[in-house]
Amino acid sequence: MDKINTLDQLNAVKAKAAEVVKVRVEGNVCDVRDVLVCGGTGCTSSGSMKIIEKLEEEIKLQGLEGKVNIIKTGCFGLCALGPIMIVYPEGTFYSKMELSHVPEIVESHLKNGVPVKKYLYAETVDNDTIKSLNETKFYAHQHRVALRNCGLISPEHIEEYIARDGYQALYKVLTSMSPDDVIDVMLKSGLRGRGGAGFPTGRKWQFAKASVSDQKYVCCNADEGDPGAFMDRSVLEGDPHSVIEAMAIAGYTIGANQGYIYVRAEYPIAVERLQIAIKQAEEAGMLGDNIFGTGFSFNLGLRLGAGAFVCGEETALMSSIEGNRGEPRCRPPFPAVKGLFAKPTILNNVETYANVCQIILNGPEWFASMGTEKSKGTKVFALGGKIHNTGLVEVPMGTTLRTVIEDIGGGIPNGKKFKAAQTGGPSGGCIPAEHLDIPIDYDNLISIGSMMGSGGLIVMDEDNCMVDIAKFFLEFTVDESCGKCTACRIGTKRMYEILTKITEGKAEMEDLDKLEELCYYIKDNALCGLGQTAPNPVLSTMRYFKDEYIAHVRDKRCPAGVCKSLLSFKIDPSLCKGCSLCAKKCPVGAISGELKKPFSIDTSKCIKCGLCASNCKFGAISKS
Amino acid sequence: MAFKKSAVPFSGTAEQEERLRAVIAEHKDDPGALMPILQKAQDIYGYLPIEVQTIIAEALEIPLEKVYGTVTFYAQFSINPKGKYRISVCLGTACYVKGSGDIFNKLQERLGIGNGEITPDGKFSLDACRCIGACGLAPVITVNDDVYGRLTVDDVDKILEKYK
Numbered sequence: 018m019d020k021i022n023t024l025d026q027l028n029a030v031k032a033k034a035a036e037v038v039k040v041r042v043e044g045n046v047c048d049v050r051d052v053l054v055c056g057g058t059g060c061t062s063s064g065s066m067k068i069i070e071k072l073e074e075e076i077k078l079q080g081l082e083g084k085v086n087i088i089k090t091g092c093f094g095l096c097a098l099g100p101i102m103i104v105y106p107e108g109t110f111y112s113k114m115e116l117s118h119v120p121e122i123v124e125s126h127l128k129n130g131v132p133v134k135k136y137l138y139a140e141t142v143d144n145d146t147i148k149s150l151n152e153t154k155f156y157a158h159q160h161r162v163a164l165r166n167c168g169l170i171s172p173e174h175i176e177e178y179i180a181r182d183g184y185q186a187l188y189k190v191l192t193s194m195s196p197d198d199v200i201d202v203m204l205k206s207g208l209r210g211r212g213g214a215g216f217p218t219g220r221k222w223q224f225a226k227a228s229v230s231d232q233k234y235v236c237c238n239a240d241e242g243d244p245g246a247f248m249d250r251s252v253l254e255g256d257p258h259s260v261i262e263a264m265a266i267a268g269y270t271i272g273a274n275q276g277y278i279y280v281r282a283e284y285p286i287a288v289e290r291l292q293i294a295i296k297q298a299e300e301a302g303m304l305g306d307n308i309f310g311t312g313f314s315f316n317l318g319l320r321l322g323a324g325a326f327v328c329g330e331e332t333a334l335m336s337s338i339e340g341n342r343g344e345p346r347c348r349p350p351f352p353a354v355k356g357l358f359a360k361p362t363i364l365n366n367v368e369t370y371a372n373v374c375q376i377i378l379n380g381p382e383w384f385a386s387m388g389t390e391k392s393k394g395t396k397v398f399a400l401g402g403k404i405h406n407t408g409l410v411e412v413p414m415g416t417t418l419r420t421v422i423e424d425i426g427g428g429i430p431n432g433k434k435f436k437a438a439q440t441g442g443p444s445g446g447c448i449p450a451e452h453l454d455i456p457i458d459y460d461n462l463i464s465i466g467s468m469m470g471s472g473g474l475i476v477m478d479e480d481n482c483m484v485d486i487a488k489f490f491l492e493f494t495v496d497e498s499c500g501k502c503t504a505c506r507i508g509t510k511r512m513y514e515i516l517t518k519i520t521e522g523k524a525e526m527e528d529l530d531k532l533e534e535l536c537y538y539i540k541d542n543a544l545c546g547l548g549q550t551a552p553n554p555v556l557s558t559m560r561y562f563k564d565e566y567i568a569h570v571r572d573k574r575c576p577a578g579v580c581k582s583l584l585s586f587k588i589d590p591s592l593c594k595g596c597s598l599c600a601k602k603c604p605v606g607a608i609s610g611e612l613k614k615p616f617s618i619d620t621s622k623c624i625k626c627g628l629c630a631s632n633c634k635f636g637a638i639s640k641s
Numbered sequence: 642m643a644f645k646k647s648a649v650p651f652s653g654t655a656e657q658e659e660r661l662r663a664v665i666a667e668h669k670d671d672p673g674a675l676m677p678i679l680q681k682a683q684d685i686y687g688y689l690p691i692e693v694q695t696i697i698a699e700a701l702e703i704p705l706e707k708v709y710g711t712v713t714f715y716a717q718f719s720i721n722p723k724g725k726y727r728i729s730v731c732l733g734t735a736c737y738v739k740g741s742g743d744i745f746n747k748l749q750e751r752l753g754i755g756n757g758e759i760t761p762d763g764k765f766s767l768d769a770c771r772c773i774g775a776c777g778l779a780p781v782i783t784v785n786d787d788v789y790g791r792l793t794v795d796d797v798d799k800i801l802e803k804y805k
Binding site: 486 | 715771
């Protein structure tokens, strides 16, 4: 691609590329079909790359070359149904694609224009009519700002991003706005950091601009470590240029000419797309020296993480970019004063950056019109756990959890009962059913003992034990604690030990008081955000599910039947037919009996693996 | 995190060392060069034994302690060799609430090794890993670059069978 120096050149690229994406945006405008196949991590894991190969082969075979374009996109959001494929201009939605479906779809739909109903996402087929994706429950409640291009454009072609107003915001900022103007717009928009803490983005930029230095840095936190959160990865995989452009704008605003994206090495697809995007942006002159001939220069480097959760903390992340152990340090001085390589630095999260260009182009009022009083705009959530539609959803701030879980998420599978939603990862808490109708924003989540975090939202049903979940998060924190400060290094370990005692039925009631005291001690004394928030999963489950803790401690019983030490398996003699299957399956020989007479379990030998219960054909074995 | 001393003797080749030296030369002057060099060194050797760390420390003229400190801090760096088939079990929240803990236990039982260990024949190594972000497919395990999702405990034997 030729270097773009002027607005005219940018618009010329835009006009040409707009023709390419037109069929996806406007519908039936030409006789070419676009087939979009999701190339996000979820769908790639379930085989979407092989689907693309098969499609290409089949299209050649059936003589459709030139009439069908196959585009590998980022995440569509409905990961549970992957691999996903959408055919434009109709916008028909094929889900759970298999290689064997391809020839029929190519012949019937791509060649003869008749969609193959049996392979479509069931919710889009209503008797004879086929609904478009946007009419399904999953998408109808969503409002896509950060994800606007995900699943619509090819992330590996900068032209397609330009077709969707790409790099217009950068041009506008460089040619008609002063750094103070940009800060003003960001402040007015009310955008707050999407990485978890919710610090106003404009204020952060203001501080960094005010610092005087010969060198400043702009960093992007793409070290998405919260288990169960994958929105940042999806933005990078589906729309990497939106982050690159926003970082250049941030660089202009604070006076930095160098940026770094710190991305998890566990996200190979995101890394690859970023490398491609940075190279294309450099070739197009959107990164590098003298951008748009304005004299502003900005370069971007990629740094890979190496699997340390604490590196999501800003000072630890910078230490890791510097090539050191990723240990946090005391603040102040804040990174805006003394950050990367001891220079003023701003660090924003991927999703935060993904909002910036839209705010510049549409104005702060547009952005501030969405959301609640103190939390503006939209938020992307990664829905996971015990829910039908696992995937990515973007909703305006202030949407209730009930809408997200029941309407968009499609509720809980297998007729089970909702127990809790976990937000904020290892720093957050569990929200019980009684709070399902609270509008989600930063402040409300904190008031009910959880936090926004990066947006992971894991749904749990009646089969999940809340003490076990708290222990799971503590095990995570113990493992990921960097060891620098005592409160976190030793405190979380002691918490984990108490929780283990509880789940093994060895705890006393006073252990619960000790546990709570320890929580507050760690909260007050830990050095960084990881330690300060580590007790949250315990505090919130103790707040809402105290009865479960008491059942474990006093009654030595796990109500959800998860904690193995507290379980016992029993054979109901009235249901047992004496078939001996369970005795054969038992790995430790704990079951014995005479054929055709009820068998019994020797509880002293039983290791509670549950194999007997899952193999019994008569439902005679129960756990309690 | 405890590290076991590798029982497998270091067997780096001259060709590997040449590649490593080229990587070091390429990054030597970058700010924060150590991390990218370690990542590429692990790609070359498959792990980071003390011999490799020594080469890097000497070439960068930094203490070996600093290299070792950085290597042992990050979960992704390994100072033990990995198996021919590297099995990782995702223990992220979404996978955990859907039963990946049971799958991990079953794998340990079947392979006779624990977390971070390797079977004596060098064929399989087993690791619990952090969320790989394929939460829509939970619970998930990976064997080298192959991803297996929506698993139950009963699938474990079938998967292992493929690699035997």
